[in-house]
Amino acid sequence: MFKKITYSFIASFLALNSFAQNKSGEIHGNFDLNMQSYLEDEIIGAEAADEIILNNAYLNINYTKGDFSTGLRYESYLNALLDFDDDYKGNGVPFRYAAYSMGGLEVTAGNYYEQIGSGLIFRSYENKGLGHDNSMDGIRLKYNPLKGVYLKSFIGKSRTYFTYADGIIRGADYEINVNEALFLKSKTRIIIGQGLVSRFQADNNPKFKLPQNVAAYSSRLNIINGGWNYSGEYAIKLNDPVGSLTTEENNYANGSALMSSLTYSKRGFGIVTEMHRINHMDFRSERAQEKQYIINYIPTLSKQHAYTLLALYPCATQTEGEFGAQVDVFYKIKKGNLLGGKYGTKIIFNLSRINALNGGNSYLNDNMEHTPMFISIKEEELYFKDLNIEIHKKINKKLRASGILAIQSYNKDVLEGKTPGTYGVVESTIAIADVSYKIKKGHTLRIELQELFADGGEGSWSMGLVEYTISPHWFFTAQDMYNWGNYEMSKQLHYVNINCGFLKGTNRIEIGYGKKRAGIFCVGGVCKEVPSSNGFSLTISSSF
Amino acid sequence: MKKLFLSLFATILFSTIIFAQIRTLPSIDVKTLDGGSINITELENNGQPIVISFWATWCKPCKKELNTIAEVYEDWQDETGVKLVAISIDESRSMAKVSPYVNASDWDYEVYLDPNGDLKRAMGVSAVPHTFLLDSKKEIVWQHKGYVDGDEDELLEQIKKLAD
Numbered sequence: 225m226f227k228k229i230t231y232s233f234i235a236s237f238l239a240l241n242s243f244a245q246n247k248s249g250e251i252h253g254n255f256d257l258n259m260q261s262y263l264e265d266e267i268i269g270a271e272a273a274d275e276i277i278l279n280n281a282y283l284n285i286n287y288t289k290g291d292f293s294t295g296l297r298y299e300s301y302l303n304a305l306l307d308f309d310d311d312y313k314g315n316g317v318p319f320r321y322a323a324y325s326m327g328g329l330e331v332t333a334g335n336y337y338e339q340i341g342s343g344l345i346f347r348s349y350e351n352k353g354l355g356h357d358n359s360m361d362g363i364r365l366k367y368n369p370l371k372g373v374y375l376k377s378f379i380g381k382s383r384t385y386f387t388y389a390d391g392i393i394r395g396a397d398y399e400i401n402v403n404e405a406l407f408l409k410s411k412t413r414i415i416i417g418q419g420l421v422s423r424f425q426a427d428n429n430p431k432f433k434l435p436q437n438v439a440a441y442s443s444r445l446n447i448i449n450g451g452w453n454y455s456g457e458y459a460i461k462l463n464d465p466v467g468s469l470t471t472e473e474n475n476y477a478n479g480s481a482l483m484s485s486l487t488y489s490k491r492g493f494g495i496v497t498e499m500h501r502i503n504h505m506d507f508r509s510e511r512a513q514e515k516q517y518i519i520n521y522i523p524t525l526s527k528q529h530a531y532t533l534l535a536l537y538p539c540a541t542q543t544e545g546e547f548g549a550q551v552d553v554f555y556k557i558k559k560g561n562l563l564g565g566k567y568g569t570k571i572i573f574n575l576s577r578i579n580a581l582n583g584g585n586s587y588l589n590d591n592m593e594h595t596p597m598f599i600s601i602k603e604e605e606l607y608f609k610d611l612n613i614e615i616h617k618k619i620n621k622k623l624r625a626s627g628i629l630a631i632q633s634y635n636k637d638v639l640e641g642k643t644p645g646t647y648g649v650v651e652s653t654i655a656i657a658d659v660s661y662k663i664k665k666g667h668t669l670r671i672e673l674q675e676l677f678a679d680g681g682e683g684s685w686s687m688g689l690v691e692y693t694i695s696p697h698w699f700f701t702a703q704d705m706y707n708w709g710n711y712e713m714s715k716q717l718h719y720v721n722i723n724c725g726f727l728k729g730t731n732r733i734e735i736g737y738g739k740k741r742a743g744i745f746c747v748g749g750v751c752k753e754v755p756s757s758n759g760f761s762l763t764i765s766s767s768f
Numbered sequence: 769m770k771k772l773f774l775s776l777f778a779t780i781l782f783s784t785i786i787f788a789q790i791r792t793l794p795s796i797d798v799k800t801l802d803g804g805s806i807n808i809t810e811l812e813n814n815g816q817p818i819v820i821s822f823w824a825t826w827c828k829p830c831k832k833e834l835n836t837i838a839e840v841y842e843d844w845q846d847e848t849g850v851k852l853v854a855i856s857i858d859e860s861r862s863m864a865k866v867s868p869y870v871n872a873s874d875w876d877y878e879v880y881l882d883p884n885g886d887l888k889r890a891m892g893v894s895a896v897p898h899t900f901l902l903d904s905k906k907e908i909v910w911q912h913k914g915y916v917d918g919d920e921d922e923l924l925e926q927i928k929k930l931a932d
Contacts, residue, residue, distance in 0.1 A: 250791060254894055286794075286890060288794055293795075337884055337886070350885075413802055453867065487867065487868050489867055489870075489872060491874060492874060494869060494872035495868060496868050498864060521860070523859065523860045523861035527826075528825075528826035528862060554868050660917060665921070666918040666921070670917075693917060695917060695921065696918070727914060730911055767893075768892075
């Protein structure tokens with residue numbers, strides 16, 4: 225494989241000279257470094273690292289000339305930060321590619337990221353903060369033969385840490401923008417698409433007859449008319465014994481996923497309604513592997529919160545089975561009246577609710593014919609619920625304020641994979657105030673106060689944050705999270721963090737010191753469990 | 769083989785590093801809010817400056833930046849002819865919220881979607897917000913990471929420099 229890639233690389237490099245481009249090539253990239261020291265802190269349960277300092281760093285380099293591009297990423301884990309899996313070890317160039325496009329055909333050899341539809345059957349992507357990277361290594365073709373017609377196909381192996389999984393992944397997808405393809409002048413726009421992904425992995429199992437080729441396919445539809453937008457996607461995964469192998473039993477149940485959204489918006493107002501139903505829809509690059517091998521993506525059906533205590537108990541999709549619905553409303557009260565004030569007022573409402581599938585999922589039932597009730601809400605076990613409302617208001621030229629109220633239910637046993645009945649459901653009520661005040665040109669003081677009153681889990685929390693920023697170069701923040709309501713007196717602790725950053729040009733440097741609590745951290749729809757820590761940190765982000 | 773690859777890469781790198789000072793937009797497709805797609809190199813503003821701002825519906829400072837500029841955007845346009853293009857990096861989890869949020873917020877920006885981060889990676893954006901300023905030849909002349917209150921003043925100064 226590697227040989228192949230190198231040859232195609234050379235070929236594309238040679239082809240480069242024949243491109244009639246007067247422009248010279250360009251080289252750009254970016255560099256990120258995260259360094260953290262780990263001190264022992266018995267009180268919060270933080271362990272010291274043997275290395276004292278751990279370090280993750282990435283350097284991306286991209287070269288482009290006309291329609292040709294190539295690039296690589298150097299990754300360094302010496303050793304990986306404690307909240308990363310320690311399989312990220314050492315240095316390497318796990319990402320390199322070459323690509324060119326001509327006459328509507330785009331060819332990529334080497335590593336690439338790709339997604340089919342919403343990702344229900346396939347998505348390879350990276351999130352450095354969460355230590356997630358399942359880039360593909362292989363060949364990808366994209367072709368745009370006619371206006372409004374998009375075809376793509378790919379083959380490759382999926383990355384896990386510094387290696388590639390056993391399975392060979394093949395995929396194909398088309399998308400047709402009906403209006404563009406048929407030159408329709410209709411006000412209603414229709415986009416349709418279908419994708420297919422198949423994994424090959426040899427059957428070396430003496431006991432079971434395992435399917436060597438496992439397929440998943442999906443169809444999607446998007447209809448847009450004026451302010452209305454409907455989007456739906458349905459996916460099926462066939463006879464995949466992933467993760468269900470034991471010595472005596474196996475399971476070949478199919479999986480399925482449906483997601484659907486309807487939105488409407490006009491100036492000053494927007495509403496989003498979404499639902500999804502997921503049944504045994506994990507798809508992995510290798511049979512019976514850990515979650516690091518997942519190659520599809522089921523979007524979590526809850527709001528992604530930015531405030532710490534709102535995200536203390538985050539929702540995570542249960543790919544084995546769940547049913548959920550979500551509504552968002554965005555409204556801007558016009559300026560000039562009593563509620564709107566001089567600048568207008570923004571109100572954002574969000575409600576999401578996720579529960580178990582009726583009768584369990586097809587996998588648990590060990591029966592391909594198992595057909596639970598399609599939609600069932602009331603009688604099922606609650607996984608997650610979040611009702612929240614935000615108000616944002618500019619009061620005068622110097623003062624801005626936001627307030628948020630939320631009520632959340634978090635099924636800790638299910639969402640964190642614990643034994644049923646261990647923790648139960650954590651019920652919490654959260655209130656947040658965020659005020660920023662402009663002291664003088666470029667100088668702003670911002671204060672955040674957060675309260676979480678909880679029944680269950682670690683009990684109640686308070687948090688305060690003070691931030692002073694001097695545009696465009698400096699920022700300073702100090703925050704304290706206090707678990708005053710912990711049921712164990714000895715765990716009623718403060719977690720103090722101090723950060724200071726400097727920005728100039730394309731460089732950003734941040735140093736910090738503080739204690740982090742152990743918990744679940746989620747960014748971009750992926751979550752990881754991180755240990756508590758105490759120490760200094762240095763973050764550098766730079767681009768060229 | 770790995771060595772061959774790396775030395776080849778190094779050759780390309782060093783043979784071009786001497787001319788590689790200007791910076792143009794990479795040829796990457798992004799999605800439009802009405803289901804179409806556009807290559808980012810096709811952005812047009814009749815030779816006037818363009819601001820490209822990467823944001824997401826879940827990113828507080830991003831929304832603060834774009835909402836703050838929205839209040840003065842008309843003045844900026846009158847004064848400098850600038851156009852702001854907001855690239856949302858929302859994934860399929862929150863992509864459906866982009867258009868309603870933009871409409872409800874009364875933004876007059878051109879908004880595009882980059883759901884799997886293709887443009888983000890090609891432009892070296894590792895965190896949002898990240899703002900780029902393009903001159904009349906659509907070459908990137910200035911960029912800024914993050915947003916704190918008041919950063920919009922520096923952006924306007926940079927735009928004015930181009931408009932002069």
